[in-house]
Amino acid sequence: MQVSIAGVTFATPIWTASGTAGTGEEIEQWCDPEKLGAMVTKSVSLKPRSGHPYPRTVETAGGMLNCIGLQNKGIEAFITDELPRLRRMLTRAVINIVGESIEDYVQLARRLNDVEGVDCLELNLSCPNVARGIDQGSDPMWVSQCVHDVRSATRLPLFVKITPNTNDIVSLARAAADNGADAISAINTLVGMAINHNTFKPRLSNITGGLSGPAIKPVALAAVYKIARAVKIPVIGIGGIMTGIDAAEFLIAGASAVQVGTALFRNPTAPIQIAAELAEYLRSKGLAHASDLVGRVAV
Ligand SMILES: Cc1cc2nc3c(=O)[nH]c(=O)nc-3n(C[C@H](O)[C@H](O)[C@H](O)COP(=O)(O)O)c2cc1C
Numbered sequence: 382m383q384v385s386i387a388g389v390t391f392a393t394p395i396w397t398a399s400g401t402a403g404t405g406e407e408i409e410q411w412c413d414p415e416k417l418g419a420m421v422t423k424s425v426s427l428k429p430r431s432g433h434p435y436p437r438t439v440e441t442a443g444g445m446l447n448c449i450g451l452q453n454k455g456i457e458a459f460i461t462d463e464l465p466r467l468r469r470m471l472t473r474a475v476i477n478i479v480g481e482s483i484e485d486y487v488q489l490a491r492r493l494n495d496v497e498g499v500d501c502l503e504l505n506l507s508c509p510n511v512a513r514g515i516d517q518g519s520d521p522m523w524v525s526q527c528v529h530d531v532r533s534a535t536r537l538p539l540f541v542k543i544t545p546n547t548n549d550i551v552s553l554a555r556a557a558a559d560n561g562a563d564a565i566s567a568i569n570t571l572v573g574m575a576i577n578h579n580t581f582k583p584r585l586s587n588i589t590g591g592l593s594g595p596a597i598k599p600v601a602l603a604a605v606y607k608i609a610r611a612v613k614i615p616v617i618g619i620g621g622i623m624t625g626i627d628a629a630e631f632l633i634a635g636a637s638a639v640q641v642g643t644a645l646f647r648n649p650t651a652p653i654q655i656a657a658e659l660a661e662y663l664r665s666k667g668l669a670h671a672s673d674l675v676g677r678v679a680v
Pocket residue numbers: 398399400401423424447449451477505542568569570592593594595597619620621622640641642643644
């Protein structure tokens with residue numbers, strides 16, 4: 382089950398997805414960290430963010446919508462309060478960072494260069510630019526510049542998480558790969574909305590939110606398949622993974638590892654169960670390594 386990405390070894394290809402397991406404090410009660418491939422943290426920003434008002438999650442058919450709004454304590458509190466515990470957890474720590482400008486991402490990467498216990502960085506490039514009112518992560522030129530500048534600022538392995546809210550996700554992946562990303566994480570949530578038909582009000586405070594869970598799995602699989610064919614770096618598949626078979630399908634589509642998000646809301650031991658199911662699937666196919674599945678899609 383071991384996989385190696387950007388020179389880092391992970392015990393399994395099944396990791397937690399950013400924003401769905403905090404910084405590991407709660408999940409430790411449920412999952413043996415040694416059996417987790419990696420703990421990907423909630424996005425951390427330079428300054429603390431309080432996020433959007435409640436309600437900010439709602440269940441939908443085959444998934445959920447959230448508009449958490451990137452709530453976090455900010456990088457300094459993260460380093461003081463969270464990183465020491467993460468460092469003690471016997472799993473890889475992938476620190477997901479988010480900024481409102483390229484300079485924010487560069488500063489965050491520099492700050493994390495100097496501290497111990499960070500195995501990899503994951504850039505969350507799906508942050509709406511408040512001033513311009515658009516999702517800057519959907520602009521390939523912006524992605525190129527951002528990844529280029531962060532790459533120059535850090536020695537850490539760099540995973541770039543891209544948004545599916547674009548008509549050309551492959552261009553975003555190429556922009557990241559051409560500017561020094563070590564892997565592409567795909568996908569983040571899709572923009573969605575839910576309305577209460579009795580009150581006529583949106584069900585989320587922010588009106589729209591990010592859709593995740595099994596409802597997005599086919600969209601995510603298609604994205605992974607297309608990206609894996611277009612870039613030479615590994616792809617980390619994310620979106621609606623609930624079972625070991627789901628994980629296997631992502632590997633077959635071309636992912637080298639996967640992240641599990643919404644499944645944790647239903648079952649906090651999901652990543653461990655999914656890893657056990659994937660191991661069983663590999664045995665049933667007579668395959669020795671998870672990596673034997675990667676990109677095996679028969680088209
Ligand atoms: C409640 C919630 C919070 C999330 N917060 C973040 C975040 O802070 N940063 C990020 O990059 N992705 C965040 N995501 C997106 C997930 O990491 C993942 O990309 C997405 O949910 C698709 O995977 P899933 O269907 O397995 O949940 C969040 C998702 C959920 C459900």
